[in-house]
Amino acid sequence: MLDRNVIQGRGFRNVVEDGRVTGFQLVLRNPNYRGVAASLLDGVEVVVDGERVPDSVPLWTLQGRTFTLDELRATTDVRWQLDEPATITVPRPGGLATGVHDVEVLVYLRRPYFPPMVSRTTFTASAKAVLVPPAPEGGLRYGVSTYSYTADVYTLMTLEDVLADVADLGATGIEILGEGNVPGYPSPDPAWIDTWHGLLQRYGLTATNYGSWVDTEMWRDRALTGEEAAAQLQLDLRLAHRLGFTSVRPKFGVTSWQLDPHPVWEEAVLRSLDLAADLDVVICPEIHAPTPIRHPVTQGYVDLIERTGSKHFKLLIDTGIFNTAPVLELSEEIEVGDDGEVPEHLRPLAVPMADLVEVLPHVHFIQAKFAEVDDDLHDLHVPWGEIVPTLLEHGWSGWLSSEYEGRREPYRGADQVRRQHALLRSLAGAR
Structure with a gap:
């Protein structure tokens, strides 16, 4: 289109x-x-x-x-x-x-x-x-999440339009939402899967991360058991593998404003590690604001990584944790108090780079969350001038996957993703 x-x-x-x-x-x-x-x-x-x-x-x-x-x-x-x-x-x-x-x-x-x-x-x-300049050779890899095109995909753009857009700006990775982008989920038509692989080949894209959910409270009278949660996670691991993805982000139901995952998360992961290894797909839970890096949630994930020694359970960092200013113009409605005070869960965490460096060996994927890059290629919330050099200085060479989460005016996501890639590549090329 x-x-x-x-x-x-x-x-x-x-x-x-x-x-x-x-x-x-x-x-x-x-x-x-x-x-x-x-x-x-x-x-x-x-x-x-x-x-x-x-x-x-x-x-x-x-x-x-x-x-x-x-x-x-x-x-x-x-x-x-x-x-x-x-x-x-x-x-x-x-x-x-x-x-x-x-x-x-x-x-x-x-x-x-x-x-x-x-x-x-x-x-x-x-x-x-x-x-957008060409991506600098070596070092970081640049991708985009289909979440960036929310409200445009399936209305103004087809899924193929999104892939064409990603390829046109010179990105090479595509991240999707399983339940958001796979028609017929969880059992898509085999013909669609063939079409998906054909689109990846046509546009020169690599399937990177597959977003999934483990809806621990899907039943009104009880939470999922560990076995049920594992079954949901394993369903998505298998589907992600069929679609060519090498990592799965499971979003477990949470129990607090600090996004403590439902306790069933650990059993679900442990039951699924062997399958993840067989499929060579990494399970990577998300560190997302308002949860900082130095927090029991993150430490719990790190402890499991170190205890199991598994190469198929790692961290996913959402860069919203580095925000230095609150994002008040999101796609969802936000209530601000009568006194104008920003709610606690929306206050910027401004996580320091030293904390990122500490967990970087365990980080498999980075969702480059952002809400607005202005006409001067200045991000109003995320300190990319600190993040990109930190990643390069410490030899991290994974995917930076654009995840736009700002206002949902038509085509704004596509424009903002281009601005972010121009910014990120300029910073990386200046090193």
Whole structure:
């Protein structure tokens, strides 16, 4: 599916030829109500950060062929269909800088069924477009969670659109929510599983982490037994393995504001470790605010890791624990007291980097939780300038998986993920 905006979220990038950056590209959908012959196209002006490029300069790529404006006007066998985007290439030595750019386009189409004096029609569109640099080689690996696209996926975007978006920004890992993204869960059609693997191959993505739930209080009259909890976890371990995932995050029901997991968690894990080893899937419970690293919950997980010596039970860190400012604009409703005081469970923990370093040998996966990156690539809550160097200095080379959890306006998640990747890669590349 195409974005509603004429300027598409995907496809905004610098053009590299023979090792040199020679310009930049953006992708447009046809702004008209019908497809047109390419000979009726009359140019496109591109304005980036106030700098205007005349309508005769950009190159057009339609149906796999690239044209100058004069060549386009002379074509007899090319069309711009409503469902086919056009790639616009703007020559510019050195291209554009990493970050957020104000982009405007004026697309000119001739309509022969209008009187000649008004047949040249102007379609105008604008957007804030994010130029994401290539991921630095070595070190950290960059992925995205489908949770980032909540409210957009299945309404404005298909699951394939999400994968295409992730691949387009140069990420290589995809994290999903089992019950949120697998049709027919917990028993998807084998044909869908084949389609899933085909999409991973098509977009060059690695299945990273599979989010699952162990709903300890699913019955109104009692909690799950250890055996029942283990059965739920094992069901997801098997399904994750079939889908190519190498880790599973089980979210156990909690019993306190500090997210103490229901006591059944330990039995469920111990009953499942052999299966996890057989499938080579890591079980990694989440350290999530308001639980800090120095807390009995985290210590309980570490104790089990050290006691069993298992390589298939490790930690998942949610970077919301490092917030230095409260996030008050979430997708869920939040009640703030009449005096404006932030509820205790929403107060920033500002967990120090020293605590992260202490448990880093046990950390398998990091959900790069965030809520807003501004136009200057500054995260308003998470201190990435401390987190990224800490990970690199201590040789951690796992997945950083973007998990946007801010306002759910249409396409905002996709835009924010691009901003976060531009920020993270800039910090990593500066090392």
